[in-house]
Amino acid sequence: MRARYGVPLSLTAAGAAVLAYGAGFEARSFRLRRVTVPVLPAGSRPLRVLQVSDIHMVGGQRKKQRWLRSLAGLRPDFVVDTGDNLSDPEAVPEVLDALGPLMEFPGAYVFGSNDYYGPRLRNPARYLVEKARGRHGLNGNPPAVDVIHNPWEELRDGFEAAGWLDLTNARGNLKVDGSTIELTGLDDPHIRRDQYARVAGGPSTDADLSIGVVHAPYLRVLDAYTGDGYPLVLAGHTHGGQLRVPFRGALVTNCDLDTGRARGLSTHTTHDHTSYLHVSAGCGTNRYTPVRFACPPEATLLTLAETTA
Numbered sequence: 001m002r003a004r005y006g007v008p009l010s011l012t013a014a015g016a017a018v019l020a021y022g023a024g025f026e027a028r029s030f031r032l033r034r035v036t037v038p039v040l041p042a043g044s045r046p047l048r049v050l051q052v053s054d055i056h057m058v059g060g061q062r063k064k065q066r067w068l069r070s071l072a073g074l075r076p077d078f079v080v081d082t083g084d085n086l087s088d089p090e091a092v093p094e095v096l097d098a099l100g101p102l103m104e105f106p107g108a109y110v111f112g113s114n115d116y117y118g119p120r121l122r123n124p125a126r127y128l129v130e131k132a133r134g135r136h137g138l139n140g141n142p143p144a145v146d147v148i149h150n151p152w153e154e155l156r157d158g159f160e161a162a163g164w165l166d167l168t169n170a171r172g173n174l175k176v177d178g179s180t181i182e183l184t185g186l187d188d189p190h191i192r193r194d195q196y197a198r199v200a201g202g203p204s205t206d207a208d209l210s211i212g213v214v215h216a217p218y219l220r221v222l223d224a225y226t227g228d229g230y231p232l233v234l235a236g237h238t239h240g241g242q243l244r245v246p247f248r249g250a251l252v253t254n255c256d257l258d259t260g261r262a263r264g265l266s267t268h269t270t271h272d273h274t275s276y277l278h279v280s281a282g283c284g285t286n287r288y289t290p291v292r293f294a295c296p297p298e299a300t301l302l303t304l305a306e307t308t309a
Helices: 002-024 062-074 092-099 125-133 152-161 219-227
Strands: 031-040 047-052 078-081 107-109 170-176 179-185 209-213 232-235 264-270 273-279 298-306
Touching: 031 264, 031 273, 047 062, 062 092, 062 298, 092 152, 107 170, 219 232, 219 264, 219 273
Parallel strands: 031 298, 047 078, 078 107, 179 209, 209 232, 232 273
Antiparallel strands: 047 298, 170 179, 264 273
């Protein structure tokens, strides 16, 4: 009897240990990723942009709030928030408080599905099933019903009061150290709110740099940005896979992006155009699955440098 049940019990114990580590330590082990992206015209001084994403704030997450406030010490040139700030309809004041020091800098934002709707308890294995079926979010699935509506308008009002640009299917410009940074954003493709036709046409000729911004990096969006000639696209949503297998990486991305690009800097090519893509693994989790493994929560400081070509 011992021989028969020894292996399953040991596997159960190992699984419990992984979950305890992932929820008790790694999910609160906040990191800063540093990346250099060669996208500026020759002769430009480097610019530093701080990307925050997938905060998924739940009331009472004090350590996360302190860490977010501390990021202002990096003194970025500007900030980009790529969505999913909420995982609790009561957490808007805590998000705005945590991001308050960063809102002293120029910034812009897009929303993700969790800014609009509250999370629901679901079996994590469904992400693997949806990946196998090629169905993600509302892309191929029936519309969600009986969902919790988050007070996203309050979040928008707080960001706009600080002067941050609303990039919801919109363009905007930031003046940074004498340079014009054009930001072109989309609403969340995960719930089919993206309307690229409203912002199509490619970078403006009078901008020193143009950046595409979106929450979920669906291929149709990456193809559109890259085809229009944007040199850099910023996204979030994937949580880096959230539970990664050592030496293999992410198992899912919760969209149609391949797992090899679930986090960090990569490229995307469409026909004759190639863009840099940076996907943030984010600094939070859905409140019902507060576990990370081999994928610590993060923000990214991107140093935009001269092109090498």
